[in-house]
Amino acid sequence: MQILVVEDDVQLSASLAEALTAQRYRVDLVRDGESAWERLSAFEYDLILLDVTVPKLDGIKLCQRLRNYGYALPVLMLTARDTSSDKVKGLDSGADAYMIKPFNLQELLAQIRALLRRGQAGSAPTLTWGLLQLNPETYEVNYGRSPIHLTPKEFALLEALLRSGRRVLSRAALVERVWTLPEAPEMDTIKSYIKNLRAKLKAAGAAKDLIETVHGVGYRLKALE
Missing domain, CATH: 1.10.10.10 (Winged helix-like DNA-binding domain superfamily/Winged helix DNA-binding domain)
Known part of the structure; x- marks a missing residue:
């Protein structure tokens, strides 16, 4: 499974890459929304970990663009914003799940597994x-x-x-x-x-x-x- 991590916090993105690689996921890291869009346009991913406040193209706008262009892969949003309105905005933009920083790593991995299972169950066999x-x-x-x-x-x-x-x-x-x-x-x-x-x-x-x-x-x- 290939995961794209979109996170401008260098230390956090490195920690996420290490944890995901240990779980046998293949991981690519980018630090802004435009770079993420370029990667998604060129390569196939099974899931995106997307920080809301990345530069150039924020997570909300990137997620909206993905859904507008027909991308159906799961999006798990990560953010330090913990208000209900921020969560609603993220989910309305097309995110499948939303986690508040700081988060528990095991809970994050469980969310990823659940989203990947959901995506596989809904895929057409042919x-x-x-x-x-x-x-x-x-x-x-x-x-x-x-x-x-x-x-x-x-x-x-x-x-x-x-x-x-x-x-x-x-x-x-x-x-x-x-x-x-x-x-x-x-x-x-x-x-x-x-x-x-x-x-x-x-x-x-x-x-x-x-x-x-x-x-x-x-x-x-x-x-x-």
């Missing part, structure tokens, strides 16, 4: 992108009515791309999602897998550029018409 359908539970992939037979690694790559949609996945991010560390391939191997995946999609009737290369960055799915 991932779709236009005519492309992938079912993680039955291991079936179809384009329209045409079944596509993929290797386990090709299936995992396509699933990662479908979960990210128009957000770019770097080659390093794909390695992180698809391979375990000891077997991590060279970057050229990723290109070969993507090439084979494109060929199988094209054979089933998909556009040859359904998987787009964003040069110097990574891959994403072609925008739907």
